[in-house]
Amino acid sequence: MVIGPYVLLKPYDVSTYHLHLDGQHVSKYLFCALGSLGYVYPLLGIAKDLSQRGHEIFFVTDRRFSGAITLEGFERIPCGPSDHSSFESSRWYQREAGVIQVLHTQLAIGICNPDVIVTSQLARGPLIAAEVAGLPTCVLGFGAYLWPLLTDDPRVVASDAQRGAQQRYASMLRSYNDLRCSCGLDSLQADPSTSMLGDAFLLRSVPSMEVDGGKWLPKQVHLAGSCVWEPESIAYSASSVATCLSAIRGEVSIIYVQQGRSFNSARFWERLIDALVDRTDVFAFASTDKVDGPIGPMPHNIYARAHVPQGRVMKAASGVVSSGNTTSVLGALEQGLPTLLFPMGNEQPDLAEHCVRVGAALSARPDRIDDEDMDRLLNALLNDNGLRTSAVRLSHEFATTRAKGTAVRVLEALVR
DSSP: OOOHHHHHOOOOOOOOEEEETTEEEEEEEEOOBBBBBBHHHHHHHHHHHHHTTTTTTEEOOGGGGGHHHHHTTEEEOSTTTOOOOOOOOGGGOOOOOOHHHHHHHHHHHHHOOSSEEEETTTHHHHHHHHHHOOEEEEEEOOSSOOSSSSSOOOHHSSSSHHOOOOOOOHHHHHHHHHHHHHTOOOOOOOOOOTTTSEEEEOOOOGGGGGGGTTTTTTTTTEOOOOOOOOTTTTTHHHHHHHHHHHHSSSOEEEEEEEEETTTTTSSSSHHHHHHTTTOSSEEEEOOTTOSSSOOOOOOEEEESSSOOOHHHHHTSSEEEEEEEEEEHHHHHTTTOOOEEEOOOSTTHHHHHHHHHHTTTTEEEGGGGGOHHHHHHHHHHHHHHHHHHHHHHHHHHHHHHHHHTTTTHHHHHHTTO
16 A cells, blocks of 8 residues: 555445335445544444344454454455554544545445445544545544534633633644645635534433533534443453452442543552552452553452453442543443543543533542542542432433434434
């Protein structure tokens, strides 16, 4: 694969796939996921729901996830004959990585002739490939909306969250336009109501989590619930987790821990270890794959692995400690669990702000707490009835939204 400063793009002759099953239109969907479990798993969950309704599903993502996609019964289209690395989440912002996404998606379009492109919010290449091919797109977002809200309300406009969203949007649009230029396309004008949203945008949220119930969101944005999903085939770690859970005895509170990316800033990991080392009333299950730097020896009451299936643990847990990434926070809220959040970057500060506002979370800066603070926050996480009541209330709202099947309805409506 040769990647130069410009990529010659040409539209494909894409025709609608007309099949019918029990009177239902059956279509082809191409899912384009950034190469990380947090992006691949929710798209796989949506793909399975569509497949159960008779639709045909294809995937493009990094080759490391070929096995996971195959296990769920779907085909991953490789990135060229040599199957180059593609859709690497750690390189999402790089122009060259975006060009590879464009080429990979175009190759897949030529092979499977889809009706709709479904992609992750930070995967820009599929939007360009779909635009050239004349295909509708659906973007799966995070648990918090990252772009500016469409309002002149002074209290919203003057908020730190809205100012941050304006800056983030401007930076992302510059980067996206740079990629478009590399692909021979015109730059887009700044318009938060349309740019980079696709034809439909699935925000992984519910009305109670949004400012004024979400009325300031662009019309393309649909509140789709958590979209959290884990495969049943993660037995490689689930069996040992189950064994460990069954061995816990006495009055012990279980917590799930997800450090997540610290964005080269202070992390809460060391403080948490120090706070747990002498406690006999708490047992932690911790996913460590995103921990920057050394892990170190673990106390007896911490089960730490690169990936711990959160669903299995959260069903038995009393609370969640997290950097505020979408997967762990929404998983906790679906289970009615309060969260202790240490946000640093990406969607983490925005999502933490939403959770604190609705009374379901505590939030702190890891660089501004000591061991005594961490112990106090842990006690509040496990014993504050107000936090738990708010989390349980939200769990009912997330369950209702999941039952509506918003993601599937939006995707089926996009078929031309």
